[in-house]
Amino acid sequence: MTETLVIFDLDGTLIDTAPDLIASLNHVMDLSGHAHVAFEDITWLVGQGALAMIERAWSLHGHPASPEQLHTAFDAFLVHYANNMPGQSQPYPGLVAALDRLEAAGMQLAVCTNKTEALARRLLDRLDLTSRFAAITGGDTFAVKKPHGDHILGTIEKAGGSVGNAVMIGDSINDILAAQNARIPAIGVPFGYSDKPVETFNPDVVISHFDKLEPALIKQLVEDARPVG
Numbered sequence: 191m192t193e194t195l196v197i198f199d200l201d202g203t204l205i206d207t208a209p210d211l212i213a214s215l216n217h218v219m220d221l222s223g224h225a226h227v228a229f230e231d232i233t234w235l236v237g238q239g240a241l242a243m244i245e246r247a248w249s250l251h252g253h254p255a256s257p258e259q260l261h262t263a264f265d266a267f268l269v270h271y272a273n274n275m276p277g278q279s280q281p282y283p284g285l286v287a288a289l290d291r292l293e294a295a296g297m298q299l300a301v302c303t304n305k306t307e308a309l310a311r312r313l314l315d316r317l318d319l320t321s322r323f324a325a326i327t328g329g330d331t332f333a334v335k336k337p338h339g340d341h342i343l344g345t346i347e348k349a350g351g352s353v354g355n356a357v358m359i360g361d362s363i364n365d366i367l368a369a370q371n372a373r374i375p376a377i378g379v380p381f382g383y384s385d386k387p388v389e390t391f392n393p394d395v396v397i398s399h400f401d402k403l404e405p406a407l408i409k410q411l412v413e414d415a416r417p418v419g
């Protein structure tokens with residue numbers, strides 16, 4: 191049997207990236223002459239990748255972007271965001287200790303994010319976390335991204351895991367839906383960026399802090415998801 195695989199979302203789950211995402215987004219808003227977005231808008235803007243974030247920010251101010259404007263803004267965002275990493279972004283409290291516990295219990299770890307794979311790798315590199323993960327996949331790694339189940343299935347395959355022995359942890363509807371679509375258990379975290387409470391997406395369990403992420407919980411979720419008989 192393969193090792194148990196614990197798959198993490200990135201923005202709003204592993205790492206609190208909001209201040210840097212908002213700073214780079216507002217840099218782009220400056221370039222295009224639009225008003226800044228407020229920090230509180232993060233819950234509505236993040237989750238579908240940077241392109242969607244920029245599109246939503248422009249619409250928020252009543253300036254729907256043309257495809258050309260969107261791509262120019264996207265390129266400027268990527269440069270600004272990549273150049274300023276890691277900025278203020280940091281792992282959520284208790285994360286590193288939780289990763290240590292899972293690894294000590296023989297579990298494997300992976301990242302499945304809608305960020306571009308290059309940005310995700312660069313950020314995890316700068317925070318010295320890359321070597322922890324058997325696979326890191328982004329919104330542009332496959333033909334589809336979360337909430338499509340194939341983003342998770344592709345991540346499991348890259349990590350050398352199996353569908354019957356994997357769990358997804360995330361902060362947004364895309365993470366929970368992707369887990370449900372891939373038919374693996376979902377753990378919700380309430381400290382990230384979601385415009386609705388994570389429990390409304392029906393994850394199997396919600397943990398309020400990484401202190402609660404114990405190997406026994408993961409094993410139980412995998413066990414409960416197994417078909418009877």
Ligand SMILES: O=C(O)COP(=O)(O)O
Nearest residue numbers: 200201237238239303304
């Ligand atoms: O950057 C985004 O919009 C989404 O990123 P996430 O999938 O890691 O939450």
Ligand SMILES: [Mg+2]
Nearest residue numbers: 199201202361
């Ligand atoms: Mg997220």
